[in-house]
Amino acid sequence: MPSLGADMDEGTLVEWLTTVGAEVARGEVVAVVETAKSTIEVECFESGTVTELLVEPGTTVPVGTPLAVISPTAPVRPPPARGPVPAGDATATPLVRHQAAEEGVELAALHGSGRGGRITRSDVSRAAHPAPSRHPAPSRVHASPLARRLAESLGVDLSAVRGSGRHGAVKADDVRAAAGSRTGPDQAATVKEASVAAGARRAPKAAASDTGTSAAAAAAASASASTSTSDRAAIARLMSRAKREIPHYYLSTTIDLAAALEWMRRQNSTRPVGERLVPAALLLKAVASAAREVPELNGHWTDGRFVAAAGVRLGTAVSVRGGGLVAPALADADRMPLTDVMATLKDLVSRARHGRLRASETADPTLTVTNLGDQGVESVFGVIYPPQVAMVGLGRVTERPVAVAGMIALHPTVTATLSADHRASDGATGARFLTTLDRLLQHPEDL
Amino acid sequence: MNREEALETIRAVIEEAVPGADLSAVPSDENFRERLEMDSLDFLAFVEALSGRTGLALPEQDYPALATLDGCADYVAGHTGGAQSEPA
Structure with a gap:
């Protein structure tokens, strides 16, 4: 699930536009996702064969959750930079490239966790200074109640926080640390799972409901009903953080x-x-x-x-x-x-x-x-x-x-x-x- | 283009520039740009589309004449050789 704004913390998969076994190319639209603000056509970040769809239409998942597994068709995954990059799209900003060069990190080996699948400064930092143990973000996060409350109030996505507690449980201090340096969920290590998260296009809510399956449309409709509330909540979190920090x-x-x-x-x-x-x-x-x-x-x-x-x-x-x-x-x-x-x-x-x-x-x-x-x-x-x-x-x-x-x-x-x-x-x-x-x-x- | 045709074109163009606009709620002698909360880009989109449909250049100095539906209709009818219903 790509992050498409500083105030986005979850998205609803409305519809799959691809199937298991399908060949997909980087840049191809493969899914429709709805956020608190709008509906987005999600483009594929990798070329290869879809081997698994991990999220059912109508499901709301946190940013950073893998949506599908794509196996590379070629034995060696080509560097993202050589893919058919849409005009104006880039996998890393010049600043990030500069940082990667300084820290000796191979950008092509990273998965971007930023908006549009961009490689963020944090991705590079994490690759340059790996934590002793690293797990792919689990679908259910173990976290202390205090950590959950803190994450909620700080607008931190729990599934993106590396837990330092027992069995990787997220503790309050981890949430505070993540809030301080957060730019995106930790996906750098999940190299085997090519998560579908990259370039995306926004489409108006109504249009997406029209094209969705009936279940998806129903999900979209129910999401629309709560939009103003969740939208406000997202803005509230971001603006509170701005004024606090x-x-x-x-x-x-x-x-x-x-x-x-x-x-x-x-x-x-x-x-x-x-x-x-x-x-x-x-x-x-x-x-x-x-x-x-x-x-x-x-x-x-x-x-x-x-x-x-x-x-x-x-x-x-x-x-x-x-x-x-x-x-x-x-x-x-x-x-x-x-x-x-x-x-x-x-x-x-x-x-x-x-x-x-x-x-x-x-x-x-x-x-x-x-x-x-x-x-x-x-x-x-x-x-x-x-x-x-x-x-x-x-x-x-x-x-x-x-x-x-x-x-x-x-x-x-x-x-x-x-x-x-x-x-x-x-x-x-x-x-x-x-x-x-x-x-x-x-x-x-x-x- | 007579005044009625002009008015029809203008309504269609506004609805194109401002999707979901409720023109029925806008009196024809009222400033529709303000009423429909059109910003400068919306208004430019309207002018562009109207120019495309009518072939008129619609220079910037004539924008004040295009502020109301009545004004637009008179302007378009007057400049395309259609009869003006009344002097504006």
């Missing part, structure tokens, strides 16, 4: 958008309707570029220290009609021409709302932007998504009086805010970020 500091500045929007208006007057820009595209491009210029805010807090990300993956909170929020990552917006940022944004938002997101697009944002401008508020101070270290908030574009050459004029403005993790950066760094954002938006032609 992250000492936030907050900065705010109001940015004059007259130059940017006038430039955009002139651009749009010459562009065909399909290539017109919206202010959000300029703002997101500027945020991504500012993140590149101030790398101290672009990355993750892992194992007690800040690790800067190699590239900018801008998590972009998108509200989904009918409630809910998904935050697909806009990759490398800082390096893309503005026209491409706009096209990518349209594509991502449209698919987030109509249900065609791939798992790789929800994976590992390095910095998140929340934009409540369309809801009409002037400013928003976000709660940081761990393990990220900052959250940018953009309010409504609104006309305000500004001083221009000693005169007062009405200009369109936006209030940009920054919530940042004081463990990773200081206020001066945050201020530099917002100042950079302001400067970039005064020169839209360079965006």
Whole structure:
């Protein structure tokens, strides 16, 4: 069961799209899974023959639970990197590759436990410093009652915790340790079992119910009924953890958008309707570029220290009609021409709302932007998504009086805010970020 | 395209851009973008689709005329040679 978001801890297998004995190729859609938020088409992480389906449709299992066994068709398993990788998909981020090279770990020998089957930093660490005894995650976890309560309140998946108690029982301390360094369940050691967990696509709930078997559809329907509750519970856990662990500091500045929007208006007057820009595209491009210029805010807090990300993956909170929020990552917006940022944004938002997101697009944002401008508020101070270290908030574009050459004029403005993790950066760094954002938006032609 | 055809096209395009939108609850002289909580990308999707169906360029400076169903219908009918029912 792949993890498709920091707040996902279990999923319901709705339908198998493959059978025992079937040949499957890496990247092929083999199952439909429902999470608290949406229905996802799960792609296969390995090529080979399906020898066993371990989970019945309608069953809800924790993230990290093997769903099926795939035996390699070839005697030697080809390195994942040589598989038919879908565009934009990657099994490891450059940062993880770098870590693997430093620690002398062969990435091809690892199973990714991250979203989309990505190999995470923890996977590499575990391979580099193996624990004395290691078991594949058992389907039923032995844990002390205190450990269970702690796991529940900290949002830790028990089946992903290595127990140090008798017979591998999970103790409270193990849960605390896992909560501190968690990026995914421990699957690195289960080399023989190729678990089906990799790239995945989100599909709207209703559509998946239509295509499911009757039992699966019933399961999906019952899951939908409890969605708002479990969704809230997942958000509650993640946000509680953020506020408990992250000492936030907050900065705010109001940015004059007259130059940017006038430039955009002139651009749009010459562009065909399909290539017109919206202010959000300029703002997101500027945020991504500012993140590149101030790398101290672009990355993750892992194992007690800040690790800067190699590239900018801008998590972009998108509200989904009918409630809910998904935050697909806009990759490398800082390096893309503005026209491409706009096209990518349209594509991502449209698919987030109509249900065609791939798992790789929800994976590992390095910095998140929340934009409540369309809801009409002037400013928003976000709660940081761990393990990220900052959250940018953009309010409504609104006309305000500004001083221009000693005169007062009405200009369109936006209030940009920054919530940042004081463990990773200081206020001066945050201020530099917002100042950079302001400067970039005064020169839209360079965006 | 006469005004009635235009209105039909506009309704279809909005329902396409905003799946599940209940247009029957939106008075034809009210700002449907606000009423349906369409963000800038939703509105652009609407403009794009309407442009595709009608062949009109729908430049950005004309967006204010497209704020209501009545406004859209008059605009589309007026610019495609259909009769306007009343002056907007």
